[in-house]
Amino acid sequence: MIKVGPEDSIPQRIEPLTNKSINWAGDKFFWIFYVWIIFGFRIFLWMIGIEDSAAAWTATNIVHSVVTFFAFHWIKGTPFSYDQGIYDKLTFWEQIDCEIQNTWTRKFLLIIPIVLLLITCNHTKQNTSLMMVNVFFASFVIIGKFPAMHRVRILGINK
Template identity: 35%
Template sequence: MPMDAKEVRRRRSSSLVYTEPPESLEQLSDQSALPNLNAEWVNAKGAWVIHFVLIVLAKILFDIIPGVSQETSWTLTNISYMFGSYLMFHYVRGVPFDFNAGAYDNLNMWEQIDNGAQYTPAKKFLLIVPIALFLVSTHYTHYDLTYFIINTMATIAVIIPKLPAAHRIRIGLFSGPPDDLI
Protein backbone atom coordinates (compact mmCIF):
# COMPACT_ATOMS: atom_id res chain seq x y z
CA MET A 1 0.00 0.00 0.00
CA PRO A 2 1.72 3.23 -1.13
CA MET A 3 1.90 6.12 1.31
CA ASP A 4 1.16 9.73 0.48
CA ALA A 5 4.03 12.22 0.63
CA LYS A 6 2.32 13.94 3.57
CA GLU A 7 1.85 10.74 5.56
CA VAL A 8 4.79 9.61 7.67
CA ARG A 9 4.64 6.37 9.60
CA ARG A 10 6.64 5.85 12.79
CA ARG A 11 8.18 2.48 13.44
CA ARG A 12 6.80 0.66 16.46
CA SER A 13 10.25 0.58 18.03
CA SER A 14 10.79 4.31 17.72
CA SER A 15 11.23 6.07 21.01
CA LEU A 16 11.28 9.62 22.28
CA VAL A 17 14.70 8.98 23.82
CA TYR A 18 17.46 7.54 21.68
CA THR A 19 21.24 7.34 21.66
CA GLU A 20 23.22 8.89 18.86
CA PRO A 21 25.32 6.13 17.24
CA PRO A 22 29.12 6.42 17.19
CA GLU A 23 30.79 8.10 14.25
CA SER A 24 31.85 6.13 11.21
CA LEU A 25 35.51 5.87 10.24
CA GLU A 26 34.90 8.48 7.56
CA GLN A 27 33.46 10.94 10.11
CA LEU A 28 36.32 10.26 12.53
CA SER A 29 38.90 10.95 9.84
CA ASP A 30 37.06 14.16 8.88
CA GLN A 31 37.04 15.23 12.53
CA SER A 32 40.76 14.71 12.92
CA ALA A 33 41.67 16.41 9.62
CA LEU A 34 40.94 20.01 10.68
CA PRO A 35 40.49 21.75 14.02
CA ASN A 36 36.93 22.24 15.16
CA LEU A 37 36.61 26.02 15.33
CA ASN A 38 33.05 25.62 16.56
CA ALA A 39 34.19 24.20 19.90
CA GLU A 40 37.78 25.37 20.32
CA TRP A 41 36.80 28.92 21.33
CA VAL A 42 35.66 27.53 24.69
CA ASN A 43 39.31 27.06 25.67
CA ALA A 44 40.43 30.44 24.28
CA LYS A 45 41.65 33.28 26.46
CA GLY A 46 38.75 35.33 27.76
CA ALA A 47 36.06 32.84 26.72
CA TRP A 48 35.14 32.14 30.32
CA VAL A 49 34.82 35.83 31.18
CA ILE A 50 32.06 36.33 28.61
CA HIS A 51 29.70 34.19 30.69
CA PHE A 52 30.01 36.56 33.65
CA VAL A 53 29.71 39.59 31.35
CA LEU A 54 26.48 38.20 29.84
CA ILE A 55 25.06 37.41 33.28
CA VAL A 56 25.84 40.93 34.56
CA LEU A 57 24.39 42.53 31.40
CA ALA A 58 21.21 40.45 31.70
CA LYS A 59 20.88 41.41 35.36
CA ILE A 60 21.30 45.11 34.52
CA LEU A 61 18.79 44.81 31.67
CA PHE A 62 16.16 43.24 33.91
CA ASP A 63 16.89 45.75 36.71
CA ILE A 64 16.14 48.76 34.49
CA ILE A 65 12.71 47.45 33.48
CA PRO A 66 10.15 49.37 35.56
CA GLY A 67 8.10 47.28 37.96
CA VAL A 68 10.44 44.28 38.03
CA SER A 69 11.40 43.29 41.56
CA GLN A 70 14.88 42.10 42.52
CA GLU A 71 13.55 38.57 42.96
CA THR A 72 12.00 38.56 39.50
CA SER A 73 15.11 40.16 38.03
CA TRP A 74 17.37 37.41 39.42
CA THR A 75 14.98 34.71 38.24
CA LEU A 76 14.77 36.20 34.74
CA THR A 77 18.56 36.45 34.65
CA ASN A 78 18.84 32.80 35.65
CA ILE A 79 16.24 31.65 33.12
CA SER A 80 17.82 33.73 30.33
CA TYR A 81 21.29 32.33 30.95
CA MET A 82 19.99 28.76 31.22
CA PHE A 83 17.93 29.08 28.04
CA GLY A 84 20.85 30.54 26.09
CA SER A 85 23.23 27.93 27.48
CA TYR A 86 20.88 25.06 26.60
CA LEU A 87 20.27 26.41 23.13
CA MET A 88 23.94 26.97 22.40
CA PHE A 89 25.51 23.89 23.96
CA HIS A 90 22.82 21.20 23.79
CA TYR A 91 20.08 21.93 21.24
CA VAL A 92 21.87 23.01 18.06
CA ARG A 93 23.80 20.25 16.34
CA GLY A 94 26.59 20.46 13.82
CA VAL A 95 28.95 23.25 12.86
CA PRO A 96 27.86 26.51 11.20
CA PHE A 97 31.01 26.51 9.06
CA ASP A 98 31.30 24.50 5.87
CA PHE A 99 34.87 23.28 6.16
CA ASN A 100 34.70 19.87 7.78
CA ALA A 101 32.54 17.84 5.38
CA GLY A 102 29.77 17.42 7.95
CA ALA A 103 31.97 15.55 10.42
CA TYR A 104 30.15 17.04 13.42
CA ASP A 105 26.60 17.13 12.04
CA ASN A 106 25.26 14.66 14.62
CA LEU A 107 26.98 16.22 17.64
CA ASN A 108 25.91 19.21 19.69
CA MET A 109 28.53 21.69 20.87
CA TRP A 110 28.85 20.09 24.31
CA GLU A 111 29.83 16.81 22.66
CA GLN A 112 32.28 18.61 20.39
CA ILE A 113 34.12 20.44 23.20
CA ASP A 114 37.49 18.80 23.89
CA ASN A 115 36.60 15.97 21.47
CA GLY A 116 33.91 14.66 23.82
CA ALA A 117 36.23 14.16 26.81
CA GLN A 118 34.45 14.53 30.14
CA TYR A 119 35.55 16.66 33.10
CA THR A 120 38.01 18.84 31.24
CA PRO A 121 38.61 22.32 32.72
CA ALA A 122 36.29 23.95 30.19
CA LYS A 123 33.49 21.48 30.85
CA LYS A 124 33.92 21.82 34.61
CA PHE A 125 33.65 25.59 34.28
CA LEU A 126 30.55 25.33 32.08
CA LEU A 127 29.00 22.98 34.64
CA ILE A 128 29.84 25.20 37.63
CA VAL A 129 28.53 28.50 36.18
CA PRO A 130 24.84 27.43 36.02
CA ILE A 131 25.06 25.94 39.52
CA ALA A 132 26.66 29.10 40.92
CA LEU A 133 24.07 31.30 39.18
CA PHE A 134 21.31 29.11 40.62
CA LEU A 135 22.74 29.49 44.13
CA VAL A 136 23.10 33.26 43.78
CA SER A 137 19.62 33.70 42.31
CA THR A 138 18.09 31.48 44.98
CA HIS A 139 19.80 33.50 47.70
CA TYR A 140 18.66 36.85 46.29
CA THR A 141 15.08 35.60 45.84
CA HIS A 142 15.12 34.98 49.61
CA TYR A 143 14.38 31.28 49.10
CA ASP A 144 10.82 31.98 47.98
CA LEU A 145 9.24 28.66 46.98
CA THR A 146 7.86 29.83 43.63
CA TYR A 147 11.13 31.39 42.51
CA PHE A 148 13.03 28.41 43.86
CA ILE A 149 10.99 25.96 41.79
CA ILE A 150 11.37 28.06 38.62
CA ASN A 151 15.12 28.46 39.13
CA THR A 152 15.52 24.77 39.95
CA MET A 153 13.67 23.61 36.83
CA ALA A 154 15.73 25.92 34.61
CA THR A 155 18.98 24.74 36.18
CA ILE A 156 18.08 21.05 35.97
CA ALA A 157 17.25 21.48 32.27
CA VAL A 158 20.82 22.68 31.67
CA ILE A 159 22.73 20.47 34.12
CA ILE A 160 21.33 17.05 33.14
CA PRO A 161 22.50 17.24 29.47
CA LYS A 162 26.00 18.07 30.71
CA LEU A 163 26.35 14.88 32.75
CA PRO A 164 28.34 11.95 31.33
CA ALA A 165 25.28 9.69 31.53
CA ALA A 166 23.51 11.98 29.04
CA HIS A 167 26.35 11.92 26.50
CA ARG A 168 24.93 11.38 22.99
CA ILE A 169 21.40 10.91 24.36
CA ARG A 170 18.68 12.71 22.42
CA ILE A 171 15.11 13.47 23.41
CA GLY A 172 12.91 13.70 20.34
CA LEU A 173 9.98 15.74 21.63
CA PHE A 174 10.54 18.78 19.45
CA SER A 175 12.43 17.30 16.54
CA GLY A 176 10.98 16.07 13.31
CA PRO A 177 10.91 12.39 12.35
CA PRO A 178 14.30 10.81 11.75
CA ASP A 179 15.42 10.45 8.14
CA ASP A 180 15.45 6.66 8.26
CA LEU A 181 11.69 6.35 8.81
CA ILE A 182 9.51 5.42 5.85
Protein backbone atom coordinates in the same frame (compact mmCIF):
# COMPACT_ATOMS: atom_id res chain seq x y z
CA MET B 1 63.11 -11.74 11.21
CA ILE B 2 61.85 -8.22 10.86
CA LYS B 3 63.95 -5.41 12.25
CA VAL B 4 62.15 -2.65 13.99
CA GLY B 5 63.85 0.70 13.64
CA PRO B 6 63.84 3.30 16.39
CA GLU B 7 61.21 5.33 14.59
CA ASP B 8 58.86 2.33 14.58
CA SER B 9 59.29 1.53 18.27
CA ILE B 10 57.97 4.89 19.48
CA PRO B 11 54.20 5.14 19.21
CA GLN B 12 53.13 8.25 17.40
CA ARG B 13 50.68 10.53 19.12
CA ILE B 14 47.69 11.20 16.93
CA GLU B 15 46.35 14.72 17.29
CA PRO B 16 42.56 14.94 17.43
CA LEU B 17 40.82 16.80 14.65
CA THR B 18 40.57 20.43 15.70
CA ASN B 19 37.06 21.80 15.57
CA LYS B 20 37.51 25.45 14.70
CA SER B 21 33.91 26.36 15.47
CA ILE B 22 34.25 25.62 19.21
CA ASN B 23 37.92 26.27 20.02
CA TRP B 24 37.01 29.62 21.52
CA ALA B 25 35.04 27.93 24.34
CA GLY B 26 38.25 26.98 26.12
CA ASP B 27 39.72 30.47 26.00
CA LYS B 28 39.95 32.25 29.36
CA PHE B 29 38.89 35.51 27.71
CA PHE B 30 35.63 33.82 26.69
CA TRP B 31 35.09 32.68 30.27
CA ILE B 32 35.40 36.26 31.54
CA PHE B 33 33.16 37.51 28.73
CA TYR B 34 30.55 34.82 29.52
CA VAL B 35 30.34 35.83 33.19
CA TRP B 36 30.27 39.50 32.17
CA ILE B 37 27.33 38.86 29.82
CA ILE B 38 25.33 37.22 32.63
CA PHE B 39 25.92 40.07 35.07
CA GLY B 40 25.45 42.58 32.25
CA PHE B 41 21.99 41.13 31.58
CA ARG B 42 21.19 41.41 35.30
CA ILE B 43 22.29 45.07 35.28
CA PHE B 44 20.22 45.64 32.12
CA LEU B 45 17.14 44.35 33.96
CA TRP B 46 17.83 46.80 36.77
CA MET B 47 18.23 49.64 34.26
CA ILE B 48 14.85 48.96 32.61
CA GLY B 49 13.13 49.11 35.97
CA ILE B 50 13.07 45.59 37.40
CA GLU B 51 14.31 46.46 40.86
CA ASP B 52 12.97 43.40 42.66
CA SER B 53 16.08 41.29 43.18
CA ALA B 54 14.23 37.96 43.19
CA ALA B 55 12.41 38.72 39.93
CA ALA B 56 15.53 40.02 38.20
CA TRP B 57 17.69 37.05 39.18
CA THR B 58 14.90 34.63 38.26
CA ALA B 59 14.61 36.27 34.83
CA THR B 60 18.39 36.08 34.44
CA ASN B 61 18.41 32.40 35.37
CA ILE B 62 15.52 31.56 33.02
CA VAL B 63 17.00 33.46 30.07
CA HIS B 64 20.42 31.91 30.69
CA SER B 65 18.94 28.42 30.92
CA VAL B 66 16.83 28.73 27.77
CA VAL B 67 19.58 30.32 25.67
CA THR B 68 22.31 27.90 26.75
CA PHE B 69 20.03 24.86 26.43
CA PHE B 70 19.33 25.65 22.79
CA ALA B 71 22.86 26.84 22.00
CA PHE B 72 24.76 24.06 23.80
CA HIS B 73 22.41 21.07 23.88
CA TRP B 74 19.90 21.38 21.03
CA ILE B 75 21.51 22.80 17.90
CA LYS B 76 23.70 20.22 16.17
CA GLY B 77 26.54 20.52 13.69
CA THR B 78 28.79 23.45 12.85
CA PRO B 79 28.14 26.56 10.78
CA PHE B 80 31.13 25.82 8.55
CA SER B 81 31.57 23.26 5.82
CA TYR B 82 35.30 22.62 6.35
CA ASP B 83 34.57 19.63 8.60
CA GLN B 84 32.72 17.78 5.83
CA GLY B 85 29.84 16.76 8.07
CA ILE B 86 31.68 14.87 10.80
CA TYR B 87 30.08 17.05 13.51
CA ASP B 88 26.57 17.12 12.04
CA LYS B 89 25.15 14.73 14.67
CA LEU B 90 26.84 16.35 17.66
CA THR B 91 25.66 19.28 19.72
CA PHE B 92 27.97 22.10 20.74
CA TRP B 93 28.42 20.54 24.18
CA GLU B 94 29.35 17.18 22.69
CA GLN B 95 31.94 18.79 20.42
CA ILE B 96 33.80 20.62 23.21
CA ASP B 97 37.36 19.37 23.75
CA CYS B 98 37.03 16.56 21.19
CA GLU B 99 34.38 14.81 23.31
CA ILE B 100 36.76 14.39 26.27
CA GLN B 101 34.84 14.56 29.54
CA ASN B 102 35.73 16.52 32.70
CA THR B 103 38.03 19.07 31.08
CA TRP B 104 38.44 22.56 32.53
CA THR B 105 36.18 24.03 29.86
CA ARG B 106 33.39 21.58 30.62
CA LYS B 107 33.78 22.08 34.37
CA PHE B 108 33.59 25.85 33.99
CA LEU B 109 30.49 25.65 31.80
CA LEU B 110 28.88 23.30 34.35
CA ILE B 111 29.74 25.47 37.34
CA ILE B 112 28.22 28.63 35.83
CA PRO B 113 24.55 27.47 35.86
CA ILE B 114 25.02 25.94 39.32
CA VAL B 115 26.40 29.18 40.76
CA LEU B 116 23.72 31.19 38.97
CA LEU B 117 21.06 28.91 40.48
CA LEU B 118 22.54 29.34 43.96
CA ILE B 119 22.64 33.13 43.59
CA THR B 120 19.06 33.15 42.33
CA CYS B 121 17.78 30.91 45.12
CA ASN B 122 19.55 33.09 47.67
CA HIS B 123 17.82 36.22 46.34
CA THR B 124 14.37 34.59 46.26
CA LYS B 125 14.49 34.54 50.08
CA GLN B 126 13.08 31.01 50.33
CA ASN B 127 10.07 31.75 48.10
CA THR B 128 9.17 28.16 47.23
CA SER B 129 7.40 28.86 43.95
CA LEU B 130 10.27 30.98 42.59
CA MET B 131 12.82 28.41 43.74
CA MET B 132 10.92 25.61 41.98
CA VAL B 133 10.80 27.63 38.74
CA ASN B 134 14.54 28.32 38.95
CA VAL B 135 15.42 24.70 39.71
CA PHE B 136 13.16 23.50 36.87
CA PHE B 137 14.84 25.68 34.24
CA ALA B 138 18.39 25.19 35.53
CA SER B 139 17.99 21.41 35.76
CA PHE B 140 17.71 21.06 31.98
CA VAL B 141 21.04 22.78 31.49
CA ILE B 142 22.82 21.14 34.42
CA ILE B 143 21.66 17.56 33.76
CA GLY B 144 22.47 17.90 30.07
CA LYS B 145 26.10 18.55 30.96
CA PHE B 146 26.64 15.33 32.94
CA PRO B 147 29.06 12.85 31.34
CA ALA B 148 26.36 10.16 31.48
CA MET B 149 24.25 12.28 29.12
CA HIS B 150 26.93 12.39 26.40
CA ARG B 151 25.30 11.56 23.04
CA VAL B 152 22.05 10.62 24.79
CA ARG B 153 18.77 11.62 23.16
CA ILE B 154 15.95 11.12 25.66
CA LEU B 155 12.92 9.48 24.01
CA GLY B 156 14.59 10.08 20.64
CA ILE B 157 14.01 13.85 20.86
CA ASN B 158 16.47 15.82 18.70
CA LYS B 159 17.75 12.62 17.09
